[in-house]
Amino acid sequence: MEITNEVFDAIKENPRAAETAQGKAITNGNSTRKQNRKTKTSQVLVWLLTYGSITSWEAIEKFKATRLADIIYRLRKAHNIIREDVRCEDVNGNPCVYGRYHLIKSDI
Numbered sequence: 001m002e003i004t005n006e007v008f009d010a011i012k013e014n015p016r017a018a019e020t021a022q023g024k025a026i027t028n029g030n031s032t033r034k035q036n037r038k039t040k041t042s043q044v045l046v047w048l049l050t051y052g053s054i055t056s057w058e059a060i061e062k063f064k065a066t067r068l069a070d071i072i073y074r075l076r077k078a079h080n081i082i083r084e085d086v087r088c089e090d091v092n093g094n095p096c097v098y099g100r101y102h103l104i105k106s107d108i
Contacts, residue, residue, distance in 0.1 A: 001059075024056050026055075034055060038088075040059075040063050040064075040065040040071060041071050041074055041075065043062070043063045043065070044059060044063065044068070044071050044075070045075055045079075046065075047062065048052040048079075048081070048101070048102075048103035049103065049105075052086075052102060053100050053101060053107075054068070054100070054101055054104070055068075055086075055098060055099065055100050055101070055104045056069075056098065056099065059071070059097075068080060068101070073098045079103060079104075080103070080106070081101050081102065081103050081104070082101070082102050082104060083099045083100070084099065084100045084101075084102060085097050085099060085100055085103075086098050086099070086100050
């Protein structure tokens with residue numbers, strides 16, 4: 001997925017406006033229609049561009065995206081995204097680890 005300058009400028013001004021700016025013109029024969037699909041991948045990308053990082057639980061809560069690892073895999077084809085291991089304890093006091101994905105903005 002490629003971010004155009006229009007989308008990036010919209011994200012800086014207003015993260016919600018970025019969703020509108022992402023619509024692309026699709027030519028189908030002689031007619032042109034606007035595609036305004038809000039895919040989970042585009043929602044996660046806008047979130048990463050706006051806030052810098054996301055966890056699987058945040059993706060589920062915000063976008064109902066249960067396959068964050070797959071979304072990150074696809075986004076990594078065009079963006080530099082790293083995973084940070086976050087150590088914690090579960091409700092029973094047992095150690096656990098979850099991942100927080102960070103977008104490295106220097107590649108934009």
